[in-house]
Amino acid sequence: MPPIQPGGERAAGPPPDVVCMQAEPSPAQQAQHAGLAPFLRDRYPAVKAQHPGEGRRKWRLRAADAFWALPPDAKTASLSAGAADADEDAEFVCDDDPLDAASTDAPGLGILVRTDFSNDQAWHAFRSRLQEGEAEFAPARAPAGDAMEEDAAGSASGNTPAPTADDDAMNADDDDDEEDEGPPAxxxxxxPSPADRPRWTGLSNLAALRLLNDVDVRRAPRPDPGAKRIRPPNRLVDHDGWQEVYAGKTVWIYDARSNADQCVRLVGQQSGPYGTATADSWRARVSHVCELQVNLATGAMTIDFGGLDRWDYEERVRNMEEAMRPAN
Structure with missing residues (x-):
């Protein structure tokens, strides 16, 4: 499959012919993932010292640039040393990042980023429909009749004391809290606020991943039998047999087209079949995104288009060109 050929029709929802429902990871997800950790153990502290104050994600990106500059054999050797060691407490995992509050530490399963600010009316309509979708997944509250039956049973057994004025006040406060909480996000x-909008306006898929996820690497998927590896190599597809990938919450992007089609870009953290790329995206309608996000987060769904290349071609080209530029 050619690496950046345009795919078929764009998908706006989750029809069964393009969304694969499965409990087990797909073959692409089972590809060997050595991970960048062995290289980061050696390079990350020096990068951090050279660029104080930037934060974990930028430091990891700078270290990754150094990895991609290595010769092929050196890449493999740098990831084989101590690859089995645990790194949960390593500084390249635990250091703070300026956007942790908006990503890792924020509530929710996914992150939706507004990158176009030309039509507030369309944006508010989208947000309203998104909130309606989230409400559909809110856990059902116990029917009032069940609570009344429990109270009656307790009174009959003599175990429930008579309510006091303080009890009534506490119950009223609890009811108010439940009403204020709303459905889980x-x-x-x-x-972004008006002052921060220039940073986010027109953001590419890759730029969004680099701001909100942590960079890593894995073995690139294998080409189909008889197929050639891409030329020139690109880290988002295949560079000396390795591929740049991202870890974190799923990223969705509201862009200029969203004002008209009420869809968002669903951004991939790694590629699908060989020739597709990390940061590939496709457009999903707001009416489907909550269901998609929940199923993606639980592992009940992967999106593979039946092995076809139906991701957005223009966005792929943009990402691959951007990937060739070093971290600033």
Whole structure:
């Protein structure tokens, strides 16, 4: 499969012919993932010292740039030393990042980023429909009749004391809290203030991943029998047999097209079949995104288009060109 050929029709929802429901990881997800950790153990402290104050994600990106500059054999050797060691407490995992509050530490399963600010009316309509979708996944509250039956049973057994004025006040406060909480969020929404909007306007898929996820590497998927590896190599597809990938919450992007089609870009953290790329995206309608996010987060769904290349071609080209530029 050619690496950046345009795919078929764009998908706006989750029809069964393009969404694969499965409990087990797909073959692409089972590809060997050595991980960047062995290289980061050696390089990350020096990068951190050279660029104080930037934060974990930028430091990891700078270290990754150094990895991609290595010769092929050196890449493999740098990831084989101590690869089995645990790194949960390593500084390249535990250091703070300026955007942790909006990503890792924020409530929700996914992150939805607004990158176009030209139509507030369309944005508010989208947000309203998104909140309706989130409400559908809110846990059902116990029917009032069940609570009344429990109270009656307790009174009959003589175990329930008569309510006091303080009890009534506490119950009223609890009811108010329940009303204020609303349904649990499926998405953490980033809607930048006017002062911050230049940073987010027109953001590419890759730029969003680099801001909100942590960079890593894995073995690139294998080409189909008889197929050639891409030329020139690109880290988002295949560079000396390795591929740049990202870890963190799923990223969704509201862009200029969203004002008209009420869809968002669902951004992939790694590629699908060989020739597709990390940061590939496709457009999903707001009416489907909550269901998609929940199923993706639980592992009940992967999106593979039946092995076809139906991701957005223009966005792929943009990402691959951007990947060739070093971290600033």
């Amino acid at each position: 499926i998405f953490s929404v980033i809607d």
